[in-house]
Every structure is written in C-alpha cells, then in structure tokens.
Amino acid sequence: MKRFKKIIGLFLVLLMVISLIPQTEAKAASKVKIVYKKKTTGYARKKTFLYLNGKKKAIIKTPTFMKQGCYVGPASTIYKAAGMDVVYKDVGHKTLTLTRGKHKVKMTNGSVKAVVDGKKVIWDTAPIYAKYKSSGKKRWIVPVKDVSLALGLNYKVVKNAVQVSASKPVIAPASTSKVVLVLDAGHGGTDSGATGNGNLEKTMTLRIVNEAKKYFDQDTRFQVYYTRTTDQTLTLANRYTLANNVNADIFISVHINSYISTSTGTETLYSRDRNALTQKGNITSLELATAMQQAACAATGFTNRGLVNRPNLQVLKYTNMPACLIEYGFISNRTECISMNANIANYGRALYQSVVNFMRAKGKI
Numbered sequence: 001m002k003r004f005k006k007i008i009g010l011f012l013v014l015l016m017v018i019s020l021i022p023q024t025e026a027k028a029a030s031k032v033k034i035v036y037k038k039k040t041t042g043y044a045r046k047k048t049f050l051y052l053n054g055k056k057k058a059i060i061k062t063p064t065f066m067k068q069g070c071y072v073g074p075a076s077t078i079y080k081a082a083g084m085d086v087v088y089k090d091v092g093h094k095t096l097t098l099t100r101g102k103h104k105v106k107m108t109n110g111s112v113k114a115v116v117d118g119k120k121v122i123w124d125t126a127p128i129y130a131k132y133k134s135s136g137k138k139r140w141i142v143p144v145k146d147v148s149l150a151l152g153l154n155y156k157v158v159k160n161a162v163q164v165s166a167s168k169p170v171i172a173p174a175s176t177s178k179v180v181l182v183l184d185a186g187h188g189g190t191d192s193g194a195t196g197n198g199n200l201e202k203t204m205t206l207r208i209v210n211e212a213k214k215y216f217d218q219d220t221r222f223q224v225y226y227t228r229t230t231d232q233t234l235t236l237a238n239r240y241t242l243a244n245n246v247n248a249d250i251f252i253s254v255h256i257n258s259y260i261s262t263s264t265g266t267e268t269l270y271s272r273d274r275n276a277l278t279q280k281g282n283i284t285s286l287e288l289a290t291a292m293q294q295a296a297c298a299a300t301g302f303t304n305r306g307l308v309n310r311p312n313l314q315v316l317k318y319t320n321m322p323a324c325l326i327e328y329g330f331i332s333n334r335t336e337c338i339s340m341n342a343n344i345a346n347y348g349r350a351l352y353q354s355v356v357n358f359m360r361a362k363g364k365i
C-alpha cells in the first residue's frame with residue numbers, strides 16, 4: 001500500500017512536470033526561424049497547412065507565417081500545386097516570375113517592388129529566397145495574397161488557414177461557335193453594395209441579371225455564364241477569373257450607382273488603358289461599352305452621363321476580354337430609385353436585346 005502511494009505520488013509529480021513542458025515547447029515552436037542573408041529572424045508561425053484548390057496540404061517543414069502584416073509562404077508549394085496552371089520560373093534565386101494565362105508577376109529577392117502585368121507595384125513585404133532554419137529547406141517565401149490575386153487566383157484566410165484556389169469553371173468552355181458571355185450581378189451576400197431609399201444594390205443588380213437570363217436561357221446562340229444567380233458573396237477575383245477561365249467573348253457587370261441625393265443618370269465604365277490589349281476579334285471594350293451605354297440609357301430614360309474610363313476597377317483590369325460595367329442609375333436619388341425598381345424587367349430585356357444587337361452588328365450571330 002505504501003509502495004502504491006509512492007507510485008501515485010511520483011505519477012502526480014510527473015504529471016505536473018509534463019504539464020509544464022508543452023507550454024515552453026509550444027512557445028518555442030510558435031516562431032518560424034528564417035535565415036536570410038546570414039541573419040536569423042523569428043516570425044509568428046501560422047498554420048502548417050494550406051488549402052490548395054480545396055485540398056488540405058501539410059507544409060510542416062515550410063510553414064506559412066506572418067511577415068510585416070502579410071501571410072507569406074513557400075511559392076513552390078503553393079503555385080506549383082496541381083490545377084493552379086502557374087508557370088514557375090526562378091532565375092538564379094534572384095528573380096521569380098510566375099505566369100498564369102495572361103497574368104504575369106515578376107518579383108525580386110528582397111525587394112518590395114514587383115511587376116504585375118507589366119506594371120510596377122509596391123508590396124507591404126518583400127519576397128525572399130531564404131532558408132527555414134529548422135528543416136534547412138531553402139524556398140522562395142512570398143506574400144501569398146499579393147501574388148495570388150495578381151495571378152487571378154482566389155485567396156482567403158479562414159481561421160488562420162491560408163486558402164488559395166483557381167476558380168473552378170462552372171462548365172468547361174464551350175467548344176461550339178456560340179457567343180460566350182459572362183454576366184456579373186454586382187456585389188451580393190455579405191456585400192450589399194450601395195444602399196439608399198430602402199433598397200440594396202445587390203438585390204437590384206441580381207434582379208436585372210435574372211431578368212436578362214430568362215431571355216438568354218431561350219437563345220441557343222449564346223453560352224452565358226453568371227457569376228451569381230442568387231444572393232451569394234463573391235470576391236472580385238471570382239468574377240474576373242470565371243470570365244478568363246471560360247474564355248468569354250465579352251464580360252458585362254451590372255451595378256447601381258450611389259452618390260448624393262441629387263446625382264442622376266446612367267453611365268458605363270470601361271478601361272481605356274486595356275482597350276487594345278483586351279480586343280477580341282473585331283470587338284473592343286470601347287465598342288461594347290458604347291453599345292451597352294446607349295441601350296441602358298434608352299431603357300432607363302435617365303440623363304446620359306456617358307462612358308467613364310476606370311482602369312483600376314478589378315473586373316475591368318484583370319478581365320482578358322472586352323469588358324464593361326453598367327451603372328443604371330442612382331440608388332441615392334429617390335426618383336431614379338423608384339423608377340429603377342418599377343422597370344427592372346425592362347432593363348433585363350433591354351440588356352439581352354442590346355447584346356443580341358451588338359453581336360449581330362459584329363457578325364457573331
């Protein structure tokens with residue numbers, strides 16, 4: 001009995017000791033030690049796994065971590081993953097160039113300056129070619145969000161786990177000679193867009209698109225992809241990635257404007273900067289925007305505010321085809337808001353008809 005008590009006592013002491021050990025160990029393990037230019041720096045460890053195209057991947061030896069407020073991680077693991085369609089080119093560990101479709105990102109070891117699609121950008125943290133001290137593995141460690149978005153990939157962080165995915169095409173690109181169109185109802189889900197006079201932009205844009213859908217559903221000359229047909233949250237990358245993946249002939253985004261209560265009128269946005277670059281056959285963004293603006297004005301009867309060059313809107317900047325964004329009217333203006341709500345079915349029909357007319361004029365149907 002005495003002996004038994006002794007064992008219990010020892011066991012309790014052992015338990016106390018064990019309970020202390022994991023804490024100190026966990027603390028040490030929470031830092032990722034990186035050797036760069038012979039200097040070792042400890043960074044806050046983040047998850048040791050990634051979700052790549054929905055698949056969980058363990059990256060125990062080369063984990064993602066937090067550097068200057070950005071999630072950074074091993075570029076080779078992420079961008080060489082199956083289905084990412086990224087061409088990976090490392091030149092002497094001095095520069096890393098990643099190409100995906102028409103997107104191209106060139107980064108330089110240790111520099112916050114990068115080149116995205118030919119344009120210079122500055123990132124919050126520099127990509128580095130460095131060594132994970134614990135495993136001795138050398139990797140390009142890059143800001144995952146910046147690089148993923150530049151490549152038209154989807155990026156999100158859920159409960160500290162970094163998720164990168166190529167948007168799955170809803171259906172494989174049409175192999176027929178149908179006109180491929182992507183219709184994008186602006187905003188949705190947690191993003192209500194503009195609000196005014198008791199209305200939400202996301203609801204109005206969805207209603208317009210779903211009205212147009214009724215007509216497109218009956219017209220076999222078109223293969224239409226919708227970024228959403230329900231009240232769904234989407235990133236901007238989801239939208240342009242879908243258009244790029246299905247190799248759309250044209251991309252049209254539907255929005256409702258908002259400013260002060262006296263602002264009125266219909267306008268269409270496009271990217272003048274990318275007009276030549278995104279030309280497809282005999283169609284340019286300028287021509288598409290012009291046709292859509294004319295038809296939208298006729299449908300709304302509002303003031304014609306004309307075309308607006310908006311090269312930095314992501315859905316105009318990263319779409320690889322003629323693209324435009326229609327702002328039907330102002331939700332912030334009571335008269336226009338009432339009129340829009342009463343005429344949404346007309347807008348949908350007019351949108352369909354204007355695409356038909358435009359494509360017919362271009363000899364596509």
Ligand SMILES: [Zn+2]
Nearest residue numbers: 186193255256
């Ligand atoms: Zn909007």
